[in-house]
Amino acid sequence: QVQLVESGGGLVQAGGSLRLSCAASGRTFSSYAMGWFRQAPGKEREFVAAISQSGSTTYDLGSVKGRFTISRDNAKNMVYLQMNSLKPEDTAVYYCAASTFGIKLTRGQYDYWGQGTQVTVSS
Numbered sequence: 001q002v003q004l005v006e007s008g009g010g011l012v013q014a015g016g017s018l019r020l021s022c023a024a025s026g027r028t029f030s031s032y033a034m035g036w037f038r039q040a041p042g043k044e045r046e047f048v049a050a051i052s053q054s055g056s057t058t059y060d061l062g063s064v065k066g067r068f069t070i071s072r073d074n075a076k077n078m079v080y081l082q083m084n085s086l087k088p089e090d091t092a093v094y095y096c097a098a099s100t101f102g103i104k105l106t107r108g109q110y111d112y113w114g115q116g117t118q119v120t121v122s123s
Contacts, residue, residue, distance in 0.1 A: 006096045006116060007021050008021045011121075014122065020096075022079045034098055035098075036081045037097060038090075038094045039095070058070050067083065098112040
């Protein structure tokens with residue numbers, strides 16, 4: 001089992017940057033593929049990016065390609081989401097999630113979730 005705690009959210013102007021962090025507990029962090037999701041008010045939670053256990057493979061949502069980068073540091077039990085060129089439509093609660101069975105792109109395939117961190121982008 002793994003516990004996840006996100007941090008790094010906040011209020012930023014359009015065009016700005018934020019770096020989200022997700023701290024994972026447990027000694028088996030490197031055995032989990034990790035993902036970031038987001039949920040805007042009144043909308044479904046959507047996939048943003050994912051990274052394999054080793055960090056060698058990543059996937060991301062088309063609308064964030066070239067702006068967001070997912071990475072991980074297995075020695076520190078951390079996963080990150082670097083967000084650049086932020087847009088008002090990126091405003092959402094961002095969630096970190098862990099998948100037991102490899103890199104996944106859908107919400108239902110993740111086993112553990114953090115509580116989320118709010119990102120607000122002003123125009």
